[in-house]
Amino acid sequence: MTEIPDDHPRAASLRTRHRIEDGVEKGITSKQGLIAEGRGEAFDYLLGERTLPSADDAERAAAAQLLLADHAVLSVNGNVAALVPGEMVELAEATGADVEVNLFNRTDERMDAIADHLRDHGADEVKGLAADARIPGLDHERAKVDADGIGDADVVLVPLEDGDRAAALAEMGKTEIVVDLNPMSRSPRAAAIPVIDNVVRAIPRMTEHARDLAGASDDELERIVAEFDAEEALAAAERAIRTGGDE
């Protein structure tokens, strides 16, 4: 990663790809994860590889929502662990959230590799290994969560989540924040707060917003959440992809 000069026009994109490839070597990223990374690259290319103003609004609303939560949990899958392990730990610290590993293709080896990777990046406690609760309406392996983690959470951040699980979590009544680069896909459409942005840009920005809002009153945080318009944010992102314009 240090071989890519900062002034390379595609430095950020190349660093992202290297992190994903390193994730394969470490047993963190799956084949499906590599294909998903490619899909994300294409949508990010069409978005201009930038954070739209509407996405920044979503990131601020997400930070406010995490700060308001009684029990917030940040869900980590293989690509999230490969791309933003330290950034997720920082966001958890800035918002008082738990971190829980949840995989679409769950194996004990990948669960352990990801939990170790998060601990290497500063996580004190990593949930997801107990798997003593279930999300209703999903296949056995995909339904597994921790009873004192996502099972108990009122607010969940699920970056790069599968559509079925995003819908099932929303149906459980959890307030859901989804990060995804395709505004037409089901996951962000199931979310209370859809963040249409690259996870490598979105997570650090959420942390910045959370630090900025650390002293804010609940009233102010609630106002920020209430003013965020999910439908309009999705529409703005789709317009940006379709027209290539500035929303």
Add this chain to the structure above:
Amino acid sequence: MTEIPDDHPRAASLRTRHRIEDGVEKGITSKQGLIAEGRGEAFDYLLGERTLPSADDAERAAAAQLLLADHAVLSVNGNVAALVPGEMVELAEATGADVEVNLFNRTDERMDAIADHLRDHGADEVKGLAADARIPGLDHERAKVDADGIGDADVVLVPLEDGDRAAALAEMGKTEIVVDLNPMSRSPRAAAIPVIDNVVRAIPRMTEHARDLAGASDDELERIVAEFDAEEALAAAERAIRTGGDE
């Protein structure tokens, strides 16, 4: 692959992904190939997973160009071998073209695995293993071609080709046909005939056109090639992606 019912709404897309994943098991598809498959999926999704009329025109012009060639060569990389091995062999037979393996990340193991895979799908002769000629202007490993293959060809079909190599082949004066799902990327823009379509749809259609044109005169074939407008085909595909419309 037989587990996916034909009436499944995403049957074609799922079969494609299974072929790519099988390619990984066989040592044919690389990590980069999986990411590239994901990028292609995203662009194909935005195109509506269909062959645009302008793409069908390109496929007919490509067939005519292959039939007109003194020496046509079909280049095969890891994803092409995983996705359309038998289809490439059929196109070679229908046009009298050679088949040559060319990899972006060349290793002897992958070269052999791909050559074997093509032979399993009916190829008599597979070029690319001699590697006794070079494409000027490329890194050592990426420059390797066969002297009596791409080195000697006047017309080359390079599906899913890297931008640098597509540009270098065009600079050698070869008439280049590129299949790619992103009309904004450099490879199709370097091509005499850019085919903006999924390789799983494009290659069988080229073969159909070649069979249909088998009895055509050189004058007729030349007219078909001359009437194809590469700039307009690229613009039509970009409009379809951006607006979601029917070109």
